[in-house]
Amino acid sequence: MxxxxxxxxxxxxxxxxxxxxxxxxxxxxxxxxxxxxxxxxxxxxxxxxxxxxxxxxxxxxxxxxxxxxxxxxxxxxxxxxxxxxxxxxxxxxxxxxxxxxxxxxxxxxxxMVDAALDEVAQICGPEGRIGLLATDATLDSGLYCKRTSNTLARRKVQWCLPTEAERSDWVMPAIAAVKAGELSTGRTLLQLAAGALRQRGAQAVVLGCTEIPIVLDADSANMPVVDATAxxxxxxxxxxxxxxxxxxxxxx
Amino acid sequence: MxxxxxxxxxxxxxxxxxxxxxxxxxxxxxxxxxxxxxxxxxxxxxxxxxxxxxxxxxxxxxxxxxxxxxxxxxxxxxxxxxxxxxxxxxxxxxxxxxxxxxxxxxxxxxxMVDAALDEVAQICGPEGRIGLLATDATLDSGLYCKRTSNTLARRKVQWCLPTEAERSDWVMPAIAAVKAGELSTGRTLLQLAAGALRQRGAQAVVLGCTEIPIVLDADSANMPVVDATAxxxxxxxxxxxxxxxxxxxxxx
Structure with missing residues (x-):
């Protein structure tokens, strides 16, 4: 060597x-x-x-x-x-x-999460409501939500997360579909999940798993996105x- | 370290x-x-x-x-x-x-050239006429044409190369355009170059510079291609x- x-x-x-x-x-x-x-x-x-x-x-x-x-x-x-x-x-x-x-x-x-949260701070109003699409592990561990206090100190960001059913029916199967190269299936499932967050008042959504922005963007999510990869x-x-x-x- | x-x-x-x-x-x-x-x-x-x-x-x-x-x-x-x-x-x-x-x-x-020539041998008839789009250095050095004798031993492949004017007006500017991120310009120039090879009897064309298949494929070249990258x-x-x-x- x-x-x-x-x-x-x-x-x-x-x-x-x-x-x-x-x-x-x-x-x-x-x-x-x-x-x-x-x-x-x-x-x-x-x-x-x-x-x-x-x-x-x-x-x-x-x-x-x-x-x-x-x-x-x-x-x-x-x-x-x-x-x-x-x-x-x-x-x-x-x-x-x-x-x-x-x-x-x-x-x-x-x-990566700090990079994404810096961009959340730029687009988010003082009491903004932000959606998050990510793996169960990222959601359950609080990887994004617990980190907020440092990087979004002066904002009162309210996180809008997928429900248990939305995770198991849409988000996790979508991520697996992208990993298997089934991009169209992945996009359709993620559009459902993003739509549900929008209906519950999310003004923008963080794409917090690197498989997600491969198939979802602001156009297909029908709202502003923060792409953690970008x-x-x-x-x-x-x-x-x-x-x-x-x-x-x-x-x- | x-x-x-x-x-x-x-x-x-x-x-x-x-x-x-x-x-x-x-x-x-x-x-x-x-x-x-x-x-x-x-x-x-x-x-x-x-x-x-x-x-x-x-x-x-x-x-x-x-x-x-x-x-x-x-x-x-x-x-x-x-x-x-x-x-x-x-x-x-x-x-x-x-x-x-x-x-x-x-x-x-x-x-890489051997990999491409193996695929040329698969699609090419015994006396096939094959186009080649590549940098001046690849063309002038005979990187493809001199190597033919080994890998295409039993075929009498005839190479159909771009003229001096086609290289300087189309091929080299197209490669520079792709490197500069101007993909649409690159594609247009390469379509002209591929069209000229087709008119001179090329049955297929080798995409022999890795910038070329980024913008040119069989559809846009309007003939079969051998993509050296693939x-x-x-x-x-x-x-x-x-x-x-x-x-x-x-x-x-």
Whole structure:
């Protein structure tokens, strides 16, 4: 195994992906879309692990499957070995293990939920009512709702969540359908779930699972959306451009 | 830098990408499309370097820009460090440096042009006339035409190439347009180039630059196409599945 044989690469973003692989591509596509570039060389450098054999995050949270932590650490170490200067994870539910990953991998990380909540704060009135579509694990753990107090300190955001029936009939089957490549089925189910949140007063909806924005957008949801994947992609582009500008300034 | 801290991953495909980044995404998408899978865990594990700061391959071949070899080796070593068992490069022109890359990186590699020529052999009659759309460097170096004798030994394929004017007016500006994200302009120019090859008797056309199949397919080209990106993706899926099956058989 050869290491330490490559030069430093300023602004190299490590992506701990594969959860799922289509969501990782959607994230990479959104990094490209968020980058002002007219040639290859102006784009964000990324090193991507898309090793989808990581155990299912939602099952692990429910206690019905093995923990994904060791497999995620394994993938993270591959991008660390490749010289990344930042780690991001295009999977909301995986952020249940964010603390362990950050302390073990020893690199800066951007948190996807914070990126999404920053955009919620921009579009949301002082007492806005915001829908959230996500996995059971993300909803039950409070990954979004408990984090609100930090990032939305001055707002009184009211979360509007899917009911138990809406989760089991629509949201979770939709996510499984997208993972199986049945995009049209996934979209139809998510439109039902978004419609129910809208009827209960949601003014916008957070797409809080990376499979969801693959098939649902503001048009098909029929209301404004906050796409957590796109929010993280925009932060990644900003980080990488800052690092590369700093490097350029430091080079005489 | 941490290394040797992750487990072996059977069938892990290393992708030396970023040439350009959109073409790398197209390649990854085609790997997904070629994989029979209904859950994340059945997909091909990949480790991708998409560091688009690699010097332009076509300029280097013309002698008007620096060689991309050192930068490509640098990227290749990152995926070697991450534990890949195979290296592939979703950029046709980069294959001008295939020999140096293979001998320096010390891993098996699949050759994109061979993958495409295998598919040409399947659709082409004994004296078929095949068009080729590619960069000047790929055309002038004979990357496809000189390789024919090995892989199409029993066929008398006649290559039908764009004229100098067609390259400079249509093909090269189309590739630059796709790299700049101007997909509709790229498609229009390539349709003109494909139409000219068809008029000179081409029965099918090889899309021999990874920017081209992003915008051109059999429908828009108005004739059968051999997509080198998709051909390589299919070979990658086969390699990875074989490796993982072998590993599964070896595990008691």
């Amino acid at each position: 050869q290491t330490d044989t490559y030069r430093a690469c300023a602004g190299l973003v490590g992506v701990l992906g594969g959860m799922g692989p289509l969501a990782t591509l959607d994230f990479l596509r959104k990094i490209l879309a968020a980058t002002p570039a007219s040639s290859d060389q102006q784009h964000v450098p990324v090193l991507v692990s898309s090793i989808p054999q990581i155990p299912d995050r939602a099952s692990a949270f429910r206690g019905t499957g093995p923990s994904p932590l060791n497999a995620m650490l394994d993938c993270g170490r591959r991008v660390v070995a490749g010289g990344a200067g930042l780690i991001v994870i295009p999977c909301n539910t995986a952020h249940l293990w964010f603390g362990e990953l950050r302390s073990e991998l020893g690199l800066p990380m951007l948190h 929010a993280l992609a925009r932060q990644v582009v900003r980080w990488s451009m800052e690092q590369r500008n700093r490097r350029a300034l430091a080079t005489p | 941490q290394t040797d801290t992750y487990r072996a991953c059977a069938g892990l495909v290393g992708v030396l990408g970023g040439m350009g980044p959109l073409a790398t995404l197209d390649f990854l998408r085609k790997i997904l499309a070629a994989t029979p899978a209904s859950s994340d865990q059945q997909h091909v594990p990949v480790l991708v370097s998409s560091i688009p700061q690699i010097p332009d391959r076509a300029s280097a071949f013309r002698g008007t820009g620096p060689s991309p070899l050192n930068a490509m080796l640098d990227c290749g070593r990152r995926v070697v460090a991450g534990g890949a068992g195979l290296i592939v490069i979703p950029c046709n022109t980069a294959h001008l440096w295939f020999g140096e890359l293979r001998s320096e990186l010390g891993l098996p590699m699949l050759h 051909a390589l993706a299919r070979q990658v899926v086969r390699w990875s599945m074989e490796q993982r099956n072998r590993r599964a058989l070896a595990t008691p």
